[in-house]
Amino acid sequence: NCAAKNQVKFATCTLHSVALTWWNTRIQTVGYEAAYGMTWKTLMKMMTGKYCPRNEIRKLEMELCELKVKGTDLVSYTQRFQELALLCGRMFSEEADKIEKYVIGLLDMIHGSVVASKPKTMQEAIEITTELMDKKVRTFAERETVSKRKFENTSRNTQSQQRQQSNK
Incomplete structure (x- = not known):
């Protein structure tokens, strides 16, 4: 949640080892203003090109294509x-x-409800999805509770009837 103008500075401050050496060399080559003036997207492209071999990116792209929510674990999926x-x-x-x-x-x-809501940004899509999933999970939990109560009441009534019949 960093301001766009500070994203490159923040990200590069977390670099270490070989990546830090690469960044310091970049600053010396193009100058401080140019290095920190680039966009986040440009920095990501440079770093991906430098440190992510093409075959590894392909594997990640395949993983992304196959990625699905597991159970109701929306947080991990997102x-x-x-x-x-x-x-x-x-x-x-x-x-x-x-x-x-x-x-x-x-x-x-x-899925259908999220599509119907036509989110304009990723953040909006995530918020809508989270809200819908929370609602579904809550509804499911409430139904489970009601079913459990009905079962317990039925079970108690059956036991009570059995006791009454055995007392006769």
Whole structure:
């Protein structure tokens, strides 16, 4: 949640070892202003090109294509999707492409509702999806509780009737 103008500075401050040496050399080559003036997207392309072999990127792209929500674990799905989307940026020429891919991996029970809501940004898609999933999980839990109560009441009534019959 870093301001766009500070993303490159923040990210490069976390570099270490070989990557830090590479960045310091970059600053010396193009100058401080040019190095820190580049966009986040440009930095990601440079670093991906430098440190991510093409065959590894292909594997990540395949993982992204096959990524689906497991159970109701939307948090893990969203986190992994965002990590892969960062590294596989060339798969998404526009934000709408990324949103579409994110929605494809959702569970059927919320997929249609998310599509119908027509999210304009990834953040909006994530928020809508989270809200819908929470609602579905809550509804399921409430139904389970009601079913359990009905079963317990039926069970108690049956036991009570059996006792009454045995007392006769």
